[in-house]
Amino acid sequence: MVEYEDYFEDDFVSKSQLKREAEALQQLGEDLLSLTKAELAKVPLDEDLEAAFALAHKIKGKHEAYRRQVQYIGKMMRSRDPEPLQEALDKIRNKHNQATAEFHKLELLRDRLLSGGNDALQDALNEHPALAEEMQRLRQLIRQAAKELKENKPPKSSRELFKLLRSTLHD
Incomplete structure (x- = not known):
């Protein structure tokens, strides 16, 4: 005789x-x-998902059609393995987060150079020996940025200093 509990399988998934x-x-x-x-x-x-995404991008301004297309993409994804898609998405987002973090580090370094004087410059050279090649240009941009700040001019030299730091440290 079959028990009532044995009738239901362990892999039962609720509708919710x-x-x-x-x-x-x-x-x-x-x-x-x-x-x-x-x-x-x-x-x-x-190919099917790629075409569905292309269509969704094309009709993005049409609210109801876009909503239906997003639902259709969701339906299509149910028959596919989502793990490779999720991994690729996570990888792309992580690169963005890393780029943002690098950007903030460069901004902090620039701000330290502008406010710290020669001590900050020496600390930056100890941290990043590649900057030694650009020593003269660094000093010049730091002086110009301080002058611009004092005279309430646009921070042109400060931007150039940031670009110099980025190109020297990340290329």
Whole structure:
């Protein structure tokens, strides 16, 4: 005789769980749609999904059509493995976060150079020996930036200093 409890299998998935999974896949599709075309090209999409994304980008201004297209993309994603797509999305976002962090580090270094004088310059040279090649230009830009700040002029030299730091330290 079959027990009542044995009748239900262990891999039973509730309707609510199925809805949550479908919504998660649709959200992944929306996140992928927020990428630029160049970033989206790095995501491993099959031809059908690629065409669906291209159409969604084309009709983005038409609210209701775009909403239906996003739902369709979510439906298409249910029959595909979402892990490679999620990994590619995470990789792209992480690169963006790393670029932002590098940008902020360069800004902090520039601000330290502008406010710290020779001690800050020496500390920067100890941290980043590559800057020694640009020592004369660094000193010149720091002096010009201080002068511009004192005279309430646009921070042209400060921007040039940032560009110099970026090109010297990250190329």
